[in-house]
Amino acid sequence: MTPTENVAPRILVIEDEPHMLRNLTTILRIEGFEPIPADNGIRGVELARSRTPDLILCDRMMPGMDGFSVLAELRITASTAAIPFIFLTARGERDDFRAGMTHGADDYLTKPVKVDELIAAVRTRLARKREAAALDAGATHRPASPSELVRLGISEREADVLYWLIEGKGNADIAAILGIAPSTVKKHLEHIFEKLGVENRTAAIMTALQAPR
Template sequence: MASCILVVEDEPAQSEMISYNLKKEGFQVVTASDGQSALDMARDESPDLVLLDWMLPEIAGIEVCRQLRANKKFRHVPIIMVSARGEEDDRVRGIDTGADDYLVKPYSPRELIARINALLRRSSTTGVDDKLICGDLEMDLARHKFFRDGISVHLGPTEFKLLRTFMERPGHVFSRERLLDLVWGQGVYVEDRTVDVHIRRLRKAVNEGDKPDVIRTVRAVGYALDLEHS
């Protein structure tokens, strides 16, 4: 069955063009032109991916994203935030709110399709019972929860994505540039120091009390999950 894409765009011409290109690639498409309609359509249609414009009537796209992520039914549905707002703060805010990718207007149909396919491939490999376990670290992907030594630890959306990336390849050293691509999305301009900020937040959340630091810094290279201490 073809994947269903919810296109949330308030400009009719833009919505029509996006829908045309998606249908040409074999996707099913449903549309909404404002934030409230987007939430209603998501509830009624259960899309496989949401393409969400930031600037919307009724409810802004950033708030739609927040509400979708707060609903366990949509917690793992990929969301691509689309906006003409290309500043670093806007991109970071979109990702931190729960978007899986951030695409700045104008963009090419080919790039959009490539990003959609990449997210759908990743989404399809995550079953409802999937868990990642590394030593005393356990990540429940279905419930979007993380535990250390059996104790639930709250992580922000970006920190959760970072730790998931590390746990999917324990021991592998990721450069800052690679983490930017995997967590924030390819083509999104975010300064390297942003990675360091979120690594510090991740360490603070995960390494409480006397717990050893599970994130290893490799000087001049990047970061890795330290299996010896996890």
């Protein structure tokens, strides 16, 4: 239904050992995923923020920034906090495993990892995430700022108006807030309605809330 259903899930792979990193990316690509390689923790965090992958595979022991730090770092940023995170490590002791899970990882794979184990783990976590998203079939999102609304194909000023409209303000209130005449607000709304293809303010609100983020 959505245009995104056929795109390959993007998997960020954070692994300092070059050979291992190549292997992982190759396997993932063959299995139909789009791997994003990162050869250290810092780079991994950067890529997680800039590319917002669908899942993260991360080595636990790395020079510089280790796996725990990467995980902790990603959890504090809203945009990356919900991404499934799988540890990949040579340490297979029970205590290591528990430490990984307790830090908030979603799975813990021990090297040497079998290909089908890896793929199954990735598929399961992706499915679990999608499942949670699918539960929100009627999910909508209240924008945190006007700029978030520009993606609807409206100008910045129009986004300002739409933002306050969603906050439940009347035209007079919006005019006062933005420091313009009420008639101007109406004109902006006129354009907004046209661009969104709706007839009135209530319909405009719903299309704005339901638009893909």
